[in-house]
Amino acid sequence: MTTLIVGSGGIGLAAARRIGGEPVLTYRRNEPADPPPGATLRRLDVTDPVAVAELVASVPGLDAVVVTSGHRHDFEFFAKQDPAVAEEIVATELLGPMNVVRAALGALGDRGRIVLVGSDSGKAGTLGDAASSAARAGLLGFVRSIARETARTDVTVNVVSPGPTDTGLLGELLDGDDLAAKVMRGTVAAIPKRRTAQPEEIAEAIAYFLGPNSGFTTGQVLSVSGGLTMT
Template sequence: MSSFDNQTVIVTGGGGGIGGATCRRFAAAGAKVAVFDRDLGAAQKVADAIQASGGQAAAFPCDITDRAQVDAAVKTATEQLGPIDVLVNNAGWDVFKPFTKTSPDEWARLIAINLTGALHMHHAVLPGMVARSKEAGWRGARIVNIASDAARVGSSGEAVYAACKGGLVSFSKTLAREHARHGITVNVVCPGPTDTALFADYKEGAGNPEKLEEAFKRSIPLGRIGQPDDLPGAILFFASPDAAFVTGQVLSVSGGLTMNG
């Protein structure tokens, strides 16, 4: 495992399944972890567990759809933990319905959380990263965006979510080009079906959760649903010095469900 000693990492949605697993893995590798979540109690639970294990972490309330909250959380995290070295945009939300049964209000919330929220985070964090790129001894900064295999191949019942995540992929590739000269890399991890609260909602929305889960297991070459701990390895790779020459890339972590040549 690469060392992240003395590096400050923000993880949005850090109180959830994938976010919490990612926070714990960064802390185990020596990072100072800023756990961002709109649910402060969930974020604090992750931070407390990290601290109890000897790691460094602090919880910050942050609704990424609210730019004022984003700016305040980034400012406070920087003051408490230091300049941001790694940003992991993980927070997300979905509603599981055929597109024609969704409403404009649902579209607005999906876009606000899954796309605009990530834009807020980049816009708040990138200026500091760019400013530091002019300093002597700059080692580069890393951004890892969590999209979805729905962005790559589509997913029934997730049309607007897939559109948002597809937009995040394209946005990431563009920022990778714009900020390569600053030594900032931007990459994307696309989870497949993963055992999180979001996936539980997806199964419930389908009306037959057990049948749907079995269908996924049969379609995944590795024969199981992903677990939150399956994701941090890919995320930490993109954030590590091992990926210093990797930018604008998309990696699927789906047990082989969506193989791509």
Template sequence: MTNRFDNKVVVVTGGTSGIGLATAKAFSAEGASVFITGRRQEALDEAVKTIGGRVTAIRGDMSRLADVDRLYDTVQQKHGQIDVVFANAGGGEFAPLGAITEEHYERTFDTNVKGVLFTAQKALPLLKDGGSVVLTSSTTSISGTPGFSVYSASKAAVRNFARNWILDLKDRHIRVNAVSPGVTETAGLNELFGGGDQAQGTKDYLAGLIPAGRIGQPDEIARAVLFLASDEASFVNGIELFVDGGQVQI
């Protein structure tokens, strides 16, 4: 393990489980002071134990601007600047065209688009020049999935934030990139697929469609995020990095 993020300040939204938790843990292991968010205090407390090191948990829903403000107020009480923002909080559920409700649309876009937008924008006063923003998109940004159009559209919007924000932030030399995981072993995925044997059957089926022959692990996505956030990616800007075992390339 290197110390690429020694004395760096990193914000990870949605850091209590899955990809967010794995990434927060990886940042901490490489020396960062990590701030995570989550909606449930019990999950936050458990995540702090799992992550270890210098980690601070802030309860909040990133689709609510007051909660985003509280996040950055907490950071500012301890640090003068932020080096990395990983705008990861998000979620989705199936609803085919014909069954999409206004509530479904608003919940998905508030979490995945509004939340990411204001997580990044409200970080700007603290985000150092030359810092890094990484956004969580999805392979669904370019690949169709039955019953998943609202989620997919929200992730396409996130991917396009990266394209545009690199122009808005170029004078500050802040890099913005998107990581797009494929099917990844998380509690959220199991819940989405109905849990138990049903979820396992769906995962087995999807694994057969992936050239790598399996679904991904959160640690594999975390390593990609750390690369994008690090100085090793100093000339990488505005990209969508697929971490999907090759699924969307065929």
């Protein structure tokens, strides 16, 4: 399987290791120091639709696309947030994945797998993170629409929706003393499983959607959140 993984944070790297093969793994600013063996690293800004289209077209024999891109930002009440920051968040976390999916649909043709990694903030909302929660919620409607558009083919489109996950970013948030730290500490404390997720647990959910027996599952949202959001 030839897989493009957009985003090389903790979840993206775990997905690359779980999926195996020789994935194409992208990053925006910081090249990962420990990519899995066989991975090809490419720099990509998902908010640039031309760059996205060119990169996707350059991957021969593409079978699957996984998008894990996110925007690092401070938490702030929406009424006080710089509108430009909110727009950057939405551009990265909603419009960026849309750019990737648009290009992927052209490259995949009538068969392939697409998985977008969102967040359970898209279901429940997060205090001080309204723009990101809105972007993540937008992914859910987008994926369901694309799943309907591609349902007569062997293309599937799904969302993996993690709760708090033990990555470097979460560690930075929890160690702080600002609004983000307070909100995230409260969120972690509310997880029924009494722990955060491991990146490998998120990667396992991604692997299911890419697997050979997942062709009848499309337009779905799978929360991997320790029971934080039960529906």
